[in-house]
Amino acid sequence: MSDITRRKFLELSVKLAALMGLGTSAIPQIAEALGRLSAGAAPVLWLQGQSCSGCSVSLLNSEEPGPAQILTGYISLLFHSTLSASTGDVSMKVINRSIDEGGYLLVVEGSIPAGMPEACIVGKEHLTKQVLRASRNAKAVIAIGTCASFGGIPAAENNPTGAVGLPDFLKSNGVSTPVITLPGCPAHPDWLVGTLVHVLKFGIPSLDDKGRPKMFFSRLIHDQCPRFADYERENFAGTFSDEGCLFNLGCLGPVTHADCTLRHWNSGTNCCINAGAPCIGCASENFAARASFPFYRKGEQNKGKER
Amino acid sequence: MSRTVTIDPITRIEGHLAIRIKIDSSRVVKAFSSGEMFRGFEVILKGRDPMDAQQITQRICGVCPVSHGTASILAQDAAYGATPPKNGRLIRNLILGANYIQSHILHFYHLAALDFVDITAITKYKGRDPVLRDLKKWVKGQISSNVIYPAAPFLPRYSGKYIQNTGLNILAIKHYLDALDMRTLAHKAGAVFGGKLPHAATLVPGGVTEKVTAVKIAAYASMISKLQTFIDKSYLTDVGEVAAAFPEYFRIGKGCGNFLAYGVFPESANNSEKLLPSGVVVGGRLRSFDAARITEDVRYSFYSSSSGLHPVQGQTVPAPHKNGAYSWLKAPRYNGTVVEVGPLARIMVAYLKGENRAVKKLVNGLLAKLGRKPKDLLSVLGRHAARAIECKVVADRCAEWVEQLVPGEPTFQDFTIPKTGRGVGLTEAPRGALGHWLEIDDHKIKRYQCVVPTTWNCSPRDDNGNPGAVEQALARTPIANSKNPIEATRVVRSFDPCIACAVH
Numbered sequence: 101m102s103d104i105t106r107r108k109f110l111e112l113s114v115k116l117a118a119l120m121g122l123g124t125s126a127i128p129q130i131a132e133a134l135g136r137l138s139a140g141a142a143p144v145l146w147l148q149g150q151s152c153s154g155c156s157v158s159l160l161n162s163e164e165p166g167p168a169q170i171l172t173g174y175i176s177l178l179f180h181s182t183l184s185a186s187t188g189d190v191s192m193k194v195i196n197r198s199i200d201e202g203g204y205l206l207v208v209e210g211s212i213p214a215g216m217p218e219a220c221i222v223g224k225e226h227l228t229k230q231v232l233r234a235s236r237n238a239k240a241v242i243a244i245g246t247c248a249s250f251g252g253i254p255a256a257e258n259n260p261t262g263a264v265g266l267p268d269f270l271k272s273n274g275v276s277t278p279v280i281t282l283p284g285c286p287a288h289p290d291w292l293v294g295t296l297v298h299v300l301k302f303g304i305p306s307l308d309d310k311g312r313p314k315m316f317f318s319r320l321i322h323d324q325c326p327r328f329a330d331y332e333r334e335n336f337a338g339t340f341s342d343e344g345c346l347f348n349l350g351c352l353g354p355v356t357h358a359d360c361t362l363r364h365w366n367s368g369t370n371c372c373i374n375a376g377a378p379c380i381g382c383a384s385e386n387f388a389a390r391a392s393f394p395f396y397r398k399g400e401q402n403k404g405k406e407r
Numbered sequence: 408m409s410r411t412v413t414i415d416p417i418t419r420i421e422g423h424l425a426i427r428i429k430i431d432s433s434r435v436v437k438a439f440s441s442g443e444m445f446r447g448f449e450v451i452l453k454g455r456d457p458m459d460a461q462q463i464t465q466r467i468c469g470v471c472p473v474s475h476g477t478a479s480i481l482a483q484d485a486a487y488g489a490t491p492p493k494n495g496r497l498i499r500n501l502i503l504g505a506n507y508i509q510s511h512i513l514h515f516y517h518l519a520a521l522d523f524v525d526i527t528a529i530t531k532y533k534g535r536d537p538v539l540r541d542l543k544k545w546v547k548g549q550i551s552s553n554v555i556y557p558a559a560p561f562l563p564r565y566s567g568k569y570i571q572n573t574g575l576n577i578l579a580i581k582h583y584l585d586a587l588d589m590r591t592l593a594h595k596a597g598a599v600f601g602g603k604l605p606h607a608a609t610l611v612p613g614g615v616t617e618k619v620t621a622v623k624i625a626a627y628a629s630m631i632s633k634l635q636t637f638i639d640k641s642y643l644t645d646v647g648e649v650a651a652a653f654p655e656y657f658r659i660g661k662g663c664g665n666f667l668a669y670g671v672f673p674e675s676a677n678n679s680e681k682l683l684p685s686g687v688v689v690g691g692r693l694r695s696f697d698a699a700r701i702t703e704d705v706r707y708s709f710y711s712s713s714s715g716l717h718p719v720q721g722q723t724v725p726a727p728h729k730n731g732a733y734s735w736l737k738a739p740r741y742n743g744t745v746v747e748v749g750p751l752a753r754i755m756v757a758y759l760k761g762e763n764r765a766v767k768k769l770v771n772g773l774l775a776k777l778g779r780k781p782k783d784l785l786s787v788l789g790r791h792a793a794r795a796i797e798c799k800v801v802a803d804r805c806a807e808w809v810e811q812l813v814p815g816e817p818t819f820q821d822f823t824i825p826k827t828g829r830g831v832g833l834t835e836a837p838r839g840a841l842g843h844w845l846e847i848d849d850h851k852i853k854r855y856q857c858v859v860p861t862t863w864n865c866s867p868r869d870d871n872g873n874p875g876a877v878e879q880a881l882a883r884t885p886i887a888n889s890k891n892p893i894e895a896t897r898v899v900r901s902f903d904p905c906i907a908c909a910v911h
Contacts, residue, residue: 143554150446152907153421154469154605160513160587161594161604167587168538172545177560181418185521185564187896188414194556194563201555213445218709218727219735221443222423223415253451253466260447260725286469286605340616341819365603366595369626375602375609376616380462382606388463394456398824 142300143204146180147234149220149227150254150263151210154286155245156182162289163367192223202237211247211254212269215262235270240299241279244292249281250385257391267311278304281311285382291316310385321353321379324361341376350397352381412889417899419518421470422906428895430886438881440865442736448911449723452855457824457847461610468908469605473506474836476610478843483612486830486845489822490676495614497808498600498818500672502607504805505597508634509590510837511798514903516586522897523649525569526561528576567893570652582641589637596630599623614819619812627809635802646795650777650788660787660898662880663745665689666752671835682804686756693759704738707867714870718844721856735910738866739858747876748839748863754793769796790901826850836860838903861909864902877902
């Protein structure tokens with residue numbers, strides 16, 4: 101490893117320690133984890149089910165480390181449909197041989213069409229079958245995003261494909277590989293990078309009963325809300341772009357576990373509530389689940405007042 | 408001797424696409440495009456609160472969520488009679504513009520370029536750039552290691568003709584890395600007013616929830632200025648270099664030659680003027696666009712619903728075992744005709760209309776520089792060139808729009824959701840013309856239909872057996888080696904397909 105790379109790793113380690121809430125004592129260990137990763141110790145296979153690729157795009161938004169650093173210094177990305185140079189038969193050879201060799205971390209993006217296997221096909225194979233093959237031979241599985249974690253929008257009420265999240269799918273098919281869920285629509289890049297490092301150096305991080313790393317998902321958005329003082333003073337926004345707590349507009353911060361309001365999105369640029377937008381609970385296991393539970397209470401407020 | 412080759416999966420696009428080509432005498436004679444992933448957004452939206460639509464439809468696509476959010480709030484603006492204040496309209500344009508820039512840069516450098524650029528050239532690098540030296544060290548280390556796929560995900564790949572010039576390859580690799588930072592920066596600019604990206608939070612009927620402050624104006628302006636420099640100095644130049652190295656791709660991938668644009672980036676409160684105008688080009692002649700002429704056929708699609716419906720009556724009833732069907736995409740047609748949508752369609756319409764002087768000047772300048780005629784734009788390289796030109800036009804205009812924002816002025820106008828109503832949201836995603844059709848009954852969504860850019864471009868055959876735009880563009884493509892049909896993937900990728908969008 102060149103000096104420049106080592107120095108960069110240490111700088112990144114400080115940032116990673118901060119984002120994982122580990123404190124500075126863990127820095128040398130994380131640096132060592134990154135060093136081991138750069139030796140090609142962390143093969144990652146990435147499969148997409150019923151996904152929008154939003155979690156992949158979100159990962160590209162990681163700045164420290166950036167995507168090039170992640171690919172060359174952190175993981176060995178065997179296959180990723182959006183990034184791989186390979187295509188067609190060449191891709192299927194890579195996927196199949198990787199699965200045969202085993203020992204990789206599997207990342208799954210998107211839900212699984214358990215009730216309609218024809219609704220997702222990769223290389224002439226139903227994804228339902230492919231993801232089971234890949235999960236059985238993986239060291240651990242990371243379900244990235246709300247779709248892979250809990251089913252998300254494709255699994256919402258009235259959905260036609262019988263979509264489910266990966267943990268439920270693996271459980272019902274008797275696969276016992278450990279699964280970490282990183283919900284969020286999309287998932288925050290820090291949540292994936294931090295989890296990858298933790299898995300490689302310290303093993304599976306402490307998870308809650310839904311498989312989420314506690315270091316990112318232990319607290320409610322509401323408890324960390326920049327508008328919490330408005331809530332305490334009962335200063336509520338009446339409509340969009342008003343000042344005040346967004347609860348009456350439908351904010352789901354009080355029931356959603358994630359750290360968006362502290363971490364912020366796009367490298368600290370902004371977050372939904374700061375931008376006047378109620379939390380829609382995109383990291384929740386109940387995200388979009390019921391047709392009768394709207395994201396906004398605007399319609400409710402307006403009923404009877406319409407023209 | 409003819410043979411059939413299936414390329415499945417087509418990578419470096421969004422989503423799940425398979426292309427089947429029949430090759431005769433080293434040329435494609437027939438092509439079939441199959442979208443292979445279905446979620447049922449239009450079914451899921453039924454019975455929900457209409458305002459759910461802008462959030463749910465953004466999740467159709469993580470590459471162009473802002474376009475779906477925009478189509479949805481335009482449809483809702485129409486249904487509710489809401490008109491965003493000037494700040495609100497400008498901010499919508501700024502978020503959408505930032506995502507255009509992100510998407511176009513991502514497409515050229517990270518999705519398409521690896522079909523032209525030889526990544527292995529980095530092993531011959533002799534310069535002093537620390538980033539490139541580290542990359543060279545990594546690739547060499549990988550190749551000499553015992554990992555099963557060294558330098559993944561950049562290898563393995565199809566064998567074929569890549570750029571030969573080492574210096575040019577290395578410059579392109581450097582720009583691939585720069586472009587990673589640039590598309591991230593574009594998303595940051597979008598998040599200044601969008602709350603977050605992908606899946607912006609602030610888009611609502613009547614405007615946006617975010618406010619204008621001097622700090623936000625300065626932040627966005629600063630980011631867009633850096634992006635303008637990259638587009639001018641790297642993106643436009645690199646497209647020219649690829650064109651110079653692969654001139655034959657001005658003749659490959661011509662396609663149907665018909666174009667459709669709904670227009671995008673409103674410049675006035677009533678949406679009558681747009682930065683990139685609407686129009687239809689059939690047989691080289693520009694006509695005005697009429698939304699009533701859109702229909703969707705499903706004879707070869709996995710749906711049992713009626714064929715040939717206008718989206719106002721549109722239905723989505725999945726039938727995964729349907730006989731004769733080969734795609735989850737429907738087959739949209741304009742006046743019964745196959746049309747291409749996307750940056751090339753928008754630039755063609757704007758060029759022929761002649762009102763946008765920047766478009767005219769940039770197109771003429773690029774054609775002169777490359778020694779080409781306007782008809783050469785109907786090609787693989789024409790699509791890349793149009794995308795780069797559009798990226799510049801949008802970025803330059805974003806830099807002007809942000810200076811028109813006024814702190815303290817409203818960004819949102821209140822509205823009430825009616826008990827019944829209808830609305831259409833017509834806009835353009837980076838990949839082409841996008842429409843959402845909304846019908847409300849008893850305060851709930853009764854019908855929601857999306858006709859999406861890649862549905863137009865990658866559609867299967869229609870009820871009359873006419874192949875879709877990409878299927879037509881593949882015809883006559885020369886294939887040197889049927890085991891490595893890289894030429895076909897260059898044609899497909901020039902359309903920047905998004906299958907999550909196309910099927911939804």
